[in-house]
Amino acid sequence: MSDALLAIDNLHIAFKTGRGMLDAITGVSLEVQRGEIFGVVGETGCGKTVTGLSVLGLLPKSAVIKQGSILFEGRNLLALRKDEMNDLRGRAIAMIFQDPSTALNPVFTIGAQMERVARQHLGLDAKAARRRSAEMLAAVGLPDPEWILGSYPHHLSGGMKQRAMIAMALLCQPSLIVADEPTTALDVTIQAQVLSLLRELRRQFDVAVLLITHNLGVVAYTCDRLAVLYAGRVVETGPTDAVFTAPHHPYTRGLLAAIPRAGSKGAALVAIPGSVPANPGAVTGCAFAPRCAHVFARCHTESPALRPLTGDRHASACFLTEGWEGRE
Amino acid sequence: MTPNMPHQPEPGAPLLEVRNLQKHFPLPGGWFSRQRRVVHAVDEVSFAVQRGEALGLVGESGCGKTTLGRLVLRLLDPTAGEILFDGQPIARLSKAALRPLRPRMQVVFQNPLQSLSPRLRIYDIVAEPLRTHGRATGDDLRGRVVALLEQVGLGAQHLDRFPHEISGGQCQRVAIARALALDPQLLVLDEPTSALDVSVQAQILNLLADLRRRLGLTYLFISHDLSVVEYISDRIAVMYLGQIVEIGPSAGIFATPKHPYTKALLNAVPEPDVSARRELVVLEGNVPSPANPPPGCRFHTRCPLAFERCAQQEPLLQAHPEPNWLVACHLYEERNETP
Numbered sequence: 054m055s056d057a058l059l060a061i062d063n064l065h066i067a068f069k070t071g072r073g074m075l076d077a078i079t080g081v082s083l084e085v086q087r088g089e090i091f092g093v094v095g096e097t098g099c100g101k102t103v104t105g106l107s108v109l110g111l112l113p114k115s116a117v118i119k120q121g122s123i124l125f126e127g128r129n130l131l132a133l134r135k136d137e138m139n140d141l142r143g144r145a146i147a148m149i150f151q152d153p154s155t156a157l158n159p160v161f162t163i164g165a166q167m168e169r170v171a172r173q174h175l176g177l178d179a180k181a182a183r184r185r186s187a188e189m190l191a192a193v194g195l196p197d198p199e200w201i202l203g204s205y206p207h208h209l210s211g212g213m214k215q216r217a218m219i220a221m222a223l224l225c226q227p228s229l230i231v232a233d234e235p236t237t238a239l240d241v242t243i244q245a246q247v248l249s250l251l252r253e254l255r256r257q258f259d260v261a262v263l264l265i266t267h268n269l270g271v272v273a274y275t276c277d278r279l280a281v282l283y284a285g286r287v288v289e290t291g292p293t294d295a296v297f298t299a300p301h302h303p304y305t306r307g308l309l310a311a312i313p314r315a316g317s318k319g320a321a322l323v324a325i326p327g328s329v330p331a332n333p334g335a336v337t338g339c340a341f342a343p344r345c346a347h348v349f350a351r352c353h354t355e356s357p358a359l360r361p362l363t364g365d366r367h368a369s370a371c372f373l374t375e376g377w378e379g380r381e
Numbered sequence: 382m383t384p385n386m387p388h389q390p391e392p393g394a395p396l397l398e399v400r401n402l403q404k405h406f407p408l409p410g411g412w413f414s415r416q417r418r419v420v421h422a423v424d425e426v427s428f429a430v431q432r433g434e435a436l437g438l439v440g441e442s443g444c445g446k447t448t449l450g451r452l453v454l455r456l457l458d459p460t461a462g463e464i465l466f467d468g469q470p471i472a473r474l475s476k477a478a479l480r481p482l483r484p485r486m487q488v489v490f491q492n493p494l495q496s497l498s499p500r501l502r503i504y505d506i507v508a509e510p511l512r513t514h515g516r517a518t519g520d521d522l523r524g525r526v527v528a529l530l531e532q533v534g535l536g537a538q539h540l541d542r543f544p545h546e547i548s549g550g551q552c553q554r555v556a557i558a559r560a561l562a563l564d565p566q567l568l569v570l571d572e573p574t575s576a577l578d579v580s581v582q583a584q585i586l587n588l589l590a591d592l593r594r595r596l597g598l599t600y601l602f603i604s605h606d607l608s609v610v611e612y613i614s615d616r617i618a619v620m621y622l623g624q625i626v627e628i629g630p631s632a633g634i635f636a637t638p639k640h641p642y643t644k645a646l647l648n649a650v651p652e653p654d655v656s657a658r659r660e661l662v663v664l665e666g667n668v669p670s671p672a673n674p675p676p677g678c679r680f681h682t683r684c685p686l687a688f689e690r691c692a693q694q695e696p697l698l699q700a701h702p703e704p705n706w707l708v709a710c711h712l713y714e715e716r717n718e719t720p
Contacts, residue, residue, distance in 0.1 A: 096578035097549075210667045240441035240605065240668070245649035245661040267578065274651035274661065297655040311583035312653050313612040321590070322612065324583035328548045 057084035057124075058261050059108065059229055064121035066103055066112070067334065074117070076334025077103045079285040081121075082359070087228065090255055090262045092276035092293070094269060096308075098329050099282040101265045105231045108263065109148055110138040125229070144174040147222035151234035153214035157206040163190075163217050164202030167224060174225045189220040192257070193250060212243035219250065223258060233265045248275050269308060273297055278366075281305050284333035284340035287359060291367030301362055301369040303345045339371070347373060394468045395429035396599045397453060397567055402426045402462035402472075404448050408672055420672045422448040424623040425462075427698070432566075435593060435600035437614030437631065439607055439646070443671055445623040446603045450569045453601060454488055455479055466567070484514055484563035491572035493552035497544040503530070503555055504540040510562045529558040533588060550581035554588070561592070570613075571603045586612055607650060611635055616705070619643045622671050622679040625698060629706035639701055639708045642680045678711065686712060 066078040078100040085091040093101045123130040150156040171182035190198035193216040236244040280290040289302040310323035327344040342352040360374040405419040423445045430436045438446045451457040464472045490496040507526045511517045533554040574582040618628040627640040638644045648662035681691035698709040
């Protein structure tokens with residue numbers, strides 16, 4: 054058994070819909086080590102948010118976990134009772150969502166929302182809870198914590214609200230934070246502040262972060278390792294440096310080539326033709342095959358498994374990995 | 382000149398010119414106090430777009446870029462200033478007088494699922510402007526619609542679909558086909574790819590670049606994403622709190638940005654590249670409220686290079702020694718005092 058903080062193994066999740074079952078995740082496996090920032094990256098509908106929600110035990114009622122396991126500090130989260138999960142969530146596993154304006158309760162002050170968490174999970178009295186909340190607001194770089202504690206969410210700017218959310222997530226010194234698109238609703242200059250803060254807090258509190266994002270730039274800047282998801286599966290995973298310097302899977306390469314970059318003017322962007330499959334579960338073979346430039350017969354009949362490439366824990370789910378050694 | 386006489390633009394005049402344009406929005410409130418506060422969404426903005434040129438407009442949320450786009454299209458009425466379209470002043474034209482000009486300036490919005498009617502089939506969405514302006518009927522109309530769809534990479538097989546039955550990227554193609562239906566000269570593109578995934582964004586950006594080349598269109602391209610703007614635009618205008626702080630050639634702005642805000646904006650974007658990994662330049666503080674902008678240079682509260690004069694005196698948008706380049710920063714003025 055591995056000593057990973059979080060180990061997701063062969064997770065399959067489907068949703069009950071009016072038109073039958075829809076597979077959202079068809080085999081996600083990944084491991085997050087202690088104190089590591091791990092990126093989960095992919096486009097709309099790839100299953101990255103569902104993966105995050107499954108770790109938090111916050112899947113909607115229509116979701117069905119068909120197989121797999123999620124081990125957190127050695128315990129299978131999928132086997133926990135509701136009250137056990139409630140105790141874990143917020144204390145050992147915290148979360149940060151995309152839009153701080155909708156994630157914070159508009160009718161309570163920041164102080165009331167933070168103190169409630171501190172009292173429930175840490176058993177602090179009112180005074181100690183307030184002190185602890187103020188400490189955390191200062192730790193995320195918010196000026197005048199006492200003023201923030203007395204403020205309602207609408208008094209704060211978007212960047213300040215996201216910092217307050219992060220402070221709230223840190224209250225109980227969690228070992229894992231699930232951050233779903235934490236900077237997508239923010240402007241670039243504020244995004245830079247929040248990403249730098251996440252890296253700083255990881256050093257300071259030794260907290261692991263599962264960073265879910267569609268933005269490869271955010272991953273390159275923030276994450277130690279990453280997994281690229283496509284149509285509910287991990288298609289490539291590895292250390293950030295390895296994946297960005299030698300991307301292997303045609304989808305990862307396509308994503309990187311499709312991003313407009315400074316100084317690339319004039320050259321046409323390499324778009325990936327087509328769009329993502331509506332129901333990944335209904336696809337036989339590799340789900341990326343219909344859009345892939347390197348497709349061959351076997352891709353349509355058989356689904357490739359994650360296979361290791363040269364280098365440290367870099368793996369790709371593509372038949373081209375066979376005989377990868379020595380290529381390029 | 383009688384009102385009905387067609388306007389004769391000077392040869393070589395820009396297709397679009399904006400002079401000292403202002404838009405103020407009154408804030409709610411003022412019930413108890415007489416004094417009503419206003420947001421200066423666009424404040425004294427001037428620029429010109431030449432025929433066939435693509436001007437990019439970048440800035441963070443609340444900088445006024447979308448308001449500026451809507452003013453140019455006269456979807457909003459300006460508070461003060463002038464807009465010249467093909468040499469003709471349009472800032473104070475009535476709706477009726479604007480109507481013959483409307484086909485010549487079209488718009489594509491950010492979210493196609495919101496800008497396309499969910500109850501209309503693709504055919505009717507693209508045919509509507511042609512019908513409204515009496516450009517085609519019957520079989521001719523159908524042929525025109527199919528031709529327009531083919532121009533954006535769709536086809537006759539999409540005619541009977543509804544917007545929710547096709548993907549987001551295809552919806553945006555329909556929105557572009559609709560905008561092209563009346564053979565416009567100017568296209569205002571307001572964050573046309575922000576709602577799309579990167580792989581699809583690349584398809585749409587390539588399509589827009591290709592259409593401009595083929596049809597000789599003029600673009601006003603609005604986005605918060607600098608690299609997207611650079612890809613499409615010949616020149617770039619950077620906005621901060623309702624004002625243009627820098628405007629210049631796109632390649633130049635990226636290679637050697639002049640204004641400290643432009644530099645900060647460029648250095649705040651995390652690049653999808655680990656070989657050139659650098660520390661992001663983190664600007665301190667938040668964007669001030671446009672209802673109450675700081676005195677002097679509006680950026681001085683966050684500027685790492687601010688000096689005394691910046692808090693007192695507002696810098697004007699002035700020519701920089703490099704051609705076609707304007708900057709509003711005291712650092713580039715005649716230096717009477719050392720910064």
